[in-house]
Amino acid sequence: MTDTAATPATPATPAPVDYRATLNLPDTPFPMRGDLPKREPAWVKDWNSTDTADNAANSASDSAATLYRRLRAARKGAPLFVLHDGPPYANGKLHIGHALNKVLKDMIVKSKQLQGFDAQYIPGWDCHGLPIENAIEKLHGRKLSRADMQAKSRAYASEQVAQQREDFKRLGVLGDWERPYRTMDFANEAGQIRAFKRVVERGFVYRGLKPVYWCFDCGSSLAEFEIEYADKKSETLDVAFEADDSAALVAAFGLSALPEGKTGFAVIWTTTAWTIPANQALNAHPELSYALVETPKGCLVLAESLVEACLQRFG
Known part of the structure; x- marks a missing residue:
């Protein structure tokens, strides 16, 4: 009988271990990449679109329940916080000053909403004044009649309001964008005349002397902040x-x-x-x-x- 050497048994290959299953990590729906240029417009669209699940039982008139209106409904009856926003001029594309102004105000409104207030924001636009008239003169010259200037200014301001509104939405600012106030709306103009009438009736308007700054180049009056002073050495x-x-x-x-x-x-x-010659008295400083x-x-x-x-x- 011939002896033969025993062949050692081949060890079994261990099954691979799925270490992922051994880790207790949170699961998140957030994507790995921010991809904000694509995602942010979708968020804004969602904020301003109808939420069919929440509004299935509502009437057709309530179907356009934007996020802003749902926030108003959630705080109905709560103490009011209304941001009185000085409106921007409707005369061009937004710049960093607009963005800083609106984003900071939006943060205030949203924080007041979280504090339990009915925090309302009604956006508005200033549609009158020299900036808009200057823009029209650059486009159409300075020989326009008053009626033509007003008509072109109104049309130009309407275009700028529409453009700026979409840009403000794009910044994530929540507000009643479908019902803004514009100084050129006839109801606002009529309200200003009524308010002025009450001021006159109460005797607060009088005739007096006041310097009015005038620009010979623009052919229009200037606000004091538009004045630039040159250095001048005067006789004393x-x-x-x-x-x-x-x-x-x-x-x-x-x-x-x-x-x-x-x-x-x-x-x-x-x-x-x-x-x-008009002096009546001199003043001495008490200190x-x-x-x-x-x-x-x-x-x-x-x-x-x-x-x-x-x-x-x-x-």
Whole structure:
């Protein structure tokens, strides 16, 4: 009988271990990539579309239940928080200033909603004024009649409102975008006239003098913030006003009388000499120290800190 060596048994290959099943990790529906340029428009569309599941039982008139309207319904009867938003001009595409303004305000409105308020936001647009008129003049020139200017401005503003509204929605701002207020809406214009009528009836309107800044190039008035001032060195004038009550003047400085033959004067400095004939009185600052200085011209009331500079300037 022939001996043969025993062949060792081949070890079994271990089954692969699925370590994924051994990890307790959260599951998330969020995709691996943000892909915001594609996803954000879909979110905005969803916010402004009908939620058929929630509105199946509603009437046809309530079918357009946007997210904003559902928020209003959820807070019906709660304390009101209404953001009074200074409207942007309807005169061009949005810039970073618009974005910063609207996004910050939207954060405030949404935070108030989360605090339990009925936080309403009614967007609006300023459809009047020089910016829109300037845009029309650039497009059509400056020879337009008043009626033509108004018609073209209204049409232009309507286009800009539609464009800006879509961009504001794209920023994620929630509001009653289908019912905004526009200063050019006839109801708003009529309301302004009615309000002005009440102001006139209560005596708050009067005729007076007021400077109106005017642009010769634009042919229109300017707001004060539109004015740019150039540096200019003006002629100056020092004027001595004789004291109306010499006794009161010397008493204020603890004296019994002015030097013999001397008259008391209060000295002012001005660059607008033409206003002097209308002067009625001079003001003394309660927190400044004044000096009464004897000079060959008389006794002058000067600010104590300016005595040396004034006397040198007077010669």
